[in-house]
Amino acid sequence: MASGGGTDDTKRLVGVDLDETSIERASPDIEHERAVAIYDLIEENHFAPIGDxxxxxxxxxxxxxxxxxxxxxxxxxxxxxVTHVLSLTPFRKIVKDYFLMCTSYFEAIKTASPSQIEAIDMGRRGVHNEGSQILMDRLNGKVEIDFDTARRLFTLLCALHWRG
Known part of the structure; x- marks a missing residue:
């Protein structure tokens, strides 16, 4: 596997596994998105359980x-x-908002002007950043992660909710 960025290879993830019994199978496109989200996370991350x-x-x-x-x-x-269990409730609204923004973005690509597409994309990234911050807050005191890792984990969290 790739060694990824960063200078401390002991504070990183080298693998991510999804529990197939609790996460429904999805369409090939969505399965691909999940695989890409995992690849991106493994490629570059900072991840250190507190107290380890x-x-x-x-x-x-x-x-x-x-x-x-x-x-x-x-x-x-x-x-x-260590095992940490997080309620999904704090993520419900932000994941729903993110999916709405993604839908708007993909629709805009078909017909909107470049400036409209850029505005929607900026909004989509803003919602993604908000979700990433919520994830960082929920992991605070449990796992040390940087914002880029939180973004990649939030992408994966969203990918887990996509249905085919």
Whole structure:
């Protein structure tokens, strides 16, 4: 796997697995989007569970269990580190807003002027940033991540909600 950016290879993810039993299969296009989101996350990230003095690199297993997002963190060799369970409730509105912005953007590409497309895209990125900040806030005190990693994790969170 790619070593990604950053100088400390112990504070990073080297793998992300989706729990197939809790995350519904989707269309090939959506499955592709999930794979791209995982690739982008692995390619460049900063990820360090708070209180883990032994360091990584880490693997992250994501599952949705009883309307909660489960972050199960292990070391690269499979040794358990920590599991965090986050309510999906704080993400519902922002994910819905993000999907609406994406729909508007893809519709605009067909007929709108470049300046209209750019304005919609700026709004879409703003909503994405807001969702990323919510994720950072929810992981605060649990996992140290930078904003770019939060953005990639939020993209993956959205990808988990896309249906085919």
């Amino acid at each position: 003095d032994d360091g990584g690199p880490y693997r992250l297993a994501l599952a949705i269990v009883e309307n909660r997002l489960v972050f199960a963190v292990t070391r690269e060799d499979g040794t358990e580190v």
